[in-house]
Amino acid sequence: MSIxxxxxxxxxxxxxxxxxxxxxxxxxxxxxxSKISERQIAEQTECSRSxxxxxxxxxxxxxFLDIRSKSGSTISLIDVTKAQQACYIRECVEVAIARxxxxxxxxxxxxxxxxxxxxxxxxxxSSNDYNRFFDLDVLFHTKFSAIVNREYSSSYFGNxxxxxxxxxxxxxxxxxxxLHTIQQHRDILDAYQTGNYDYLEQAVATHMQNTKKVxxxxxxxxxxxxxxxxxPFL
Amino acid sequence: MAVxxxxxxxxxxxxKADILNLTLSPGHKISEMNFAQKYGCTxxxxxxxxxxxxxxxxxxxxxxxxxxxxAIDMDHAEEVRFIRECIDLYAxxxxxxxxxxxxxxxxxxxxxxxxxxxxxxxDYIAFNHLDVEFHSNFYHAIxxxxxxxxxxxxxxxxxxxxxxxxxxxINPMNTIVQHQDILNAIKQKSDTLLENAIxxxxxNLYRIVHTSLSKDIRSGNP
Numbered sequence: 001m002s003i004x005x006x007x008x009x010x011x012x013x014x015x016x017x018x019x020x021x022x023x024x025x026x027x028x029x030x031x032x033x034s035k036i037s038e039r040q041i042a043e044q045t046e047c048s049r050s051x052x053x054x055x056x057x058x059x060x061x062x063x064f065l066d067i068r069s070k071s072g073s074t075i076s077l078i079d080v081t082k083a084q085q086a087c088y089i090r091e092c093v094e095v096a097i098a099r100x101x102x103x104x105x106x107x108x109x110x111x112x113x114x115x116x117x118x119x120x121x122x123x124x125x126s127s128n129d130y131n132r133f134f135d136l137d138v139l140f141h142t143k144f145s146a147i148v149n150r151e152y153s154s155s156y157f158g159n160x161x162x163x164x165x166x167x168x169x170x171x172x173x174x175x176x177x178x179l180h181t182i183q184q185h186r187d188i189l190d191a192y193q194t195g196n197y198d199y200l201e202q203a204v205a206t207h208m209q210n211t212k213k214v215x216x217x218x219x220x221x222x223x224x225x226x227x228x229x230x231x232p233f234l
Numbered sequence: 235m236a237v238x239x240x241x242x243x244x245x246x247x248x249x250k251a252d253i254l255n256l257t258l259s260p261g262h263k264i265s266e267m268n269f270a271q272k273y274g275c276t277x278x279x280x281x282x283x284x285x286x287x288x289x290x291x292x293x294x295x296x297x298x299x300x301x302x303x304x305a306i307d308m309d310h311a312e313e314v315r316f317i318r319e320c321i322d323l324y325a326x327x328x329x330x331x332x333x334x335x336x337x338x339x340x341x342x343x344x345x346x347x348x349x350x351x352x353x354x355x356x357d358y359i360a361f362n363h364l365d366v367e368f369h370s371n372f373y374h375a376i377x378x379x380x381x382x383x384x385x386x387x388x389x390x391x392x393x394x395x396x397x398x399x400x401x402x403x404i405n406p407m408n409t410i411v412q413h414q415d416i417l418n419a420i421k422q423k424s425d426t427l428l429e430n431a432i433x434x435x436x437x438n439l440y441r442i443v444h445t446s447l448s449k450d451i452r453s454g455n456p
Contacts, residue, residue, distance in 0.1 A: 088325075
């Protein structure tokens with residue numbers, strides 16, 4: 001095997017491991033604060049240590065992991081301050097996208113599809129399928145940005161994204177009344193039907209502030225996942 | 235070793251600034267040797283500086299073909315501009331309605347006057363600095379400094395496009411007038427005026443770039 005193909009192979013493994021761990025962390029299959037070791041991942045994936053180390057370094061740089069000397073690494077705890085910042089930027093962006101959607105009449109052709117997503121969310125809720133519920137939530141919001149050709153890239157939020165996404169998942173899971181999320185989605189569609197921009201902005205902003213609103217009741221359940229210290233939203 | 239680290243840092247900052255202000259044009263090939271001569275140092279610190287610049291997206295190091303200043307990526311610049319527009323529209327409107335800007339009206343008015351002076355002196359670099367300061371002040375006033383990086387001031391593509399727009403503007407007084415419009419809207423606390431002023435201001439870029447069809451963008455396409 002030539003040196004360059006060996007190198008390419010390692011880059012390939014690094015990307016695979018990076019993607020896989022990144023997804024598991026974002027989906028909370030690997031929970032915040034839990035330990036993870038290079039050796040263990042190398043054994044599981046039957047890779048040498050160096051592509052694993054590369055992937056770990058990248059994940060650490062992007063805030064997914066905390067590498068702590070030789071004793072091992074841990075999945076990063078959720079930084080609520082960063083999540084709060086991402087939450088606000090998202091509010092700015094979602095409101096602007098809603099305005100563009102209202103201006104371009106194309107949105108009305110998509111209402112049945114959006115209503116269908118809401119119906120599926122209700123099903124996911126009644127079967128306690130939080131992952132499905134979350135994915136449908138993402139799908140619902142992505143539709144609007146796609147309609148006006150402003151698809152999100154997670155790079156918008158940079159290193160805040162990992163904190164924000166996980167906090168949203170936990171909020172959905174421990175929300176004492178997830179049905180109000182569904183109601184807020186309905187309110188957004190209703191606001192489109194009225195064609196009134198102020199209603200729409202209000203409906204979208206209210207929905208975006210949901211994480212903040214339910215944080216208080218969710219907090220006791222998720223405290224161990226959060227970075228200690230001053231916690232905004234409380 | 236310490237001296238070399240300082241040299242690297244110095245070169246990193248100097249080259250970064252030259253990329254952002256278009257002294258090094260987009261798409262341009264650069265060599266370690268020329269820079270070693272220019273800065274009167276060995277190639278070691280130049281190589282380290284280039285590597286760091288490449289890690290932060292300021293240079294493309296292509297194996298076997300050389301080191302290049304990246305062409306301006308218009309799609310990326312537009313993504314950054316759009317996020318900025320979303321943030322400016324929403325956060326400034328909120329700040330205005332919460333009276334958060336009342337205390338900085340005079341400060342901002344003063345910046346507009348300084349910008350006029352810089353324009354008359356054709357000092358685009360200082361002009362640009364004041365531009366960044368004008369916009370950042372609003373975020374400082376609402377206690378949301380964390381939003382400042384999302385205004386694209388560190389983004390290599392968006393920043394160069396802006397620099398180009400300022401440099402090639404046939405009538406740069408437009409930018410100054412637009413800042414004045416933003417400030418006036420805030421004084422009057424009018425949502426509509428503010429939205430219009432911000433919308434016009436942030437689309438300024440395209441008005442200028444499309445009319446001048448600058449050589450930097452055309453030659454910059456890989």
